[in-house]
Amino acid sequence: MQTMLALPQPIAYAPIAAGPEVSVSGALTALYFSDSSYTSAAADDPPIELFRPRLKEPYDFAARLFEQGEPAGRSSVSAGAISIVNADGALDELLGLGWAGRTIELYRGRRSAPFSSFNEVFRGTCDGITWTTRLITIRLRDRQDILAQPLQTALYGGAGGLDAGEDLAGKAKPQCYGQCFNVPPAAIDTARQVYQVHDREIEGILAVRDNGAALAPAGDVAALALADVFAWDPQPGDAGTYITDVSQGVFRLGSAPAGRVTADVLGDAFGGFVSTTADIVRRIVSTQPLVGQINDPAGLDVASFDALNAAQSAVVGFFASAEQQPSIAEVVDRLLAGIGGYWFFTRRDGLRVGRLEAPVAGGRVIEQGRIADTTPISRRLLQRPSRARRVAWAPLWAVQDPDSLADAVAEEDKEFYSTPARLAAASDDGVLTKHRLALDVEVPALFAFQSDAENEAERLLALHSQPRDVYTLGLVDSVFQFEIGDALTLALGRFGLDQGRPFVVLSVEENAARNETLLELWG
Template identity: 35%
Template structure:
């Protein structure tokens, strides 16, 4: 049985190539009519001698041109090297197509960057339906030489390297009418975003005539407090529409809300900075408050992903592991990208995010490995190039020495104010809170320094809101990073890594480093070389 790789690439193709301007007609499946307008086409290539789908396949009679030289090399890490939370290291690799005849030169005129690529593997004599979908990712700009075309491939995280906020104020207010600001103040400035529970966020005045302020571009769950120079105002009524909010009558020192639009209104002109406590985005009538829930909400409402793009089981598992409230806010001047927001959220609970092989957004949390391993690796499965196994530092800091103390920051003040910013009636306790950006809890185990004299302190900045949740996470991180860990690089044959993915638990049993009886590890990195049939696993345990 001869195996083949199939590559499918979505491409924006100019009309001249679709209509076969040079008489070649490269893009048409046999027997199909050529289009005359530019459109997105699926380009198909194969390894080996080429492949034709069967009449009853979907799509039928589709020809995969024999151009694939190097089917796929791909590397992914759950975390940026040297860290253990948050910052996913985007997967990258390449597919190489042979082009000695120049028939693929047309790709230089196609729009490939940002388009989806799919890699399939199966019996070249079998039906297309029997091919296994190995990977779904994104192509960047192709690289050309005289004899080949190299397609740089990224996982779908590349799609999230865009600003989380695309909406801006129109600047279209007409006196008391409108909540879009004017050409003189807000026009073309971004709208604020609030997810989860955020405290003391700076409010944006969207109509100076009616004293309407905005704290989120969309519906919010609650605005439990509004402050003028640090003094709390009295809440009144929530109104369903902007018109109702604008027409409402109440008293000085009070505020009314339109939660459906992320707005509130004051009756009297404020003396200074206006801030608010907010339970943020409530799309669908539900507050997204945990790390898992906020990432999912952003993915579905801001990143352009659909339910089918989500690893639902993974999100449910992370929610169960840590449902604690977090908060993320950005004002209209922020250009934060979605991937960076996901990193900050995940770093709050020692979690990670990435796209799996099938292009689904997935999440997990780094924990000490436990449970039944998906695979057991011994010297039989491991490939030894002569230098043995590579051992890397296992912890976040320096040389991987276990930490003796974890300091964890939480409950961010999104608008720090000193005494000069505050009204005279603000209580001392409130003043102290407003003067600091963050609160801090710490977990310490001095006994670790009795063994490791150079044991360092780990400092973690989070978006957690609650003190107890922060303390629990600090304790968890100390237990995880205060213990001696082993981080290995394990080269194996492809067949022994089949079915493994990032976050999976495996066992390693070798006659070194205390592993003769077997030990559990978590897969945190994978380098897959489909041409050589080699997979290099990076694991920690």
């Protein structure tokens, strides 16, 4: 067996007239190495390519589905490093190439087999290189780093109109997805009372308020036969109204506001309105101008997105104002953590999303004969059971002081606009009978509707009101076979597992040199 390395397109640091993504010679470069001499077949891609036998150490990998007692969005990955032998100095010329951020692909297969039969065991990027007189060491980064880029890449230029005034020059344009309540729009033209909630087409604006007092909708520019909101000439009778231009994510008031302007919005509709967690995540990661683009569907584990939509189809929402700069990863974390979900990049299928569920029978069966003698099987409690779950719904993206709201606003509405979110609760005090230290957990979810939050609270309570064990065990002859989140059954002669019990793979730690895998199983 051998591990293969393909390093596509390292770039030169020196400026070259042809552009940055070229090698010193002026052509795109790919580098191929292996742990022993190997040449691909004529029918392979790449064809008849010599993989130089310079890889020094087998590749090690570790990943964990979640760190604490339950998912909070992204998994954690330790991609490690690989070393290339360069004692003879034959590769010194490579040190000047632009390695950082370039794609790294690792494959594993038999020396006698064509490269097309090899399995891809890692795809990520280079975090940089270090070198000595003997070795070039390539530090690896998981593809999660692709999503470390800002959600809001479009900035206002300050030239007026949709480009906003000079006061917003350099500020990020707001982003709105799904159904969002009480968002603080960007005031892109204060003289003409024009506001923006999203930097492209939206589904609609449900309400606009001035200091909490509702304004009356007067139509969209398309229905009013206006070129845009700037073409509107409000008359005295238009006071207390607003018009919209959903194609640009903007609205305009018919008169100057008395105080703070907020809106309820149905967000991004670029390619159709999306409102579920899975669909919003998919829209964001596949339409933002990422360095290292995630293509839809090739860069996604589409089946996982479909499965998550089937499991959780509730309406949610996320808003980022002109004052914020969250990364895409932070936004995806927030969305998925609100439904007990997670995300990570698989070895082969791209970005995968999921939701922690009670383990069910299925998947491969792990029996005593596959367990390594080097690691004793251990069992521990991951998190104390829960006696109550409180799940947020209708979160406000602008929380207002009740004393600042208009006198005409009803008291119950003042309470609504001054409360960050409402909570749906599910509890079982019977859990305390056995578990004196049972938890009361609040989930900062993004549900639009109370019924969906209530359903999620009940689901989470059922999932976490009982103790959940974590088993740790080592397996032989099993590297590069498991993904975090996989379902499997553990059948042992100990711990009451003789009939087999279903688990979810919580963590994977692989040691290719020993051909062993350390698993943590949750269930």
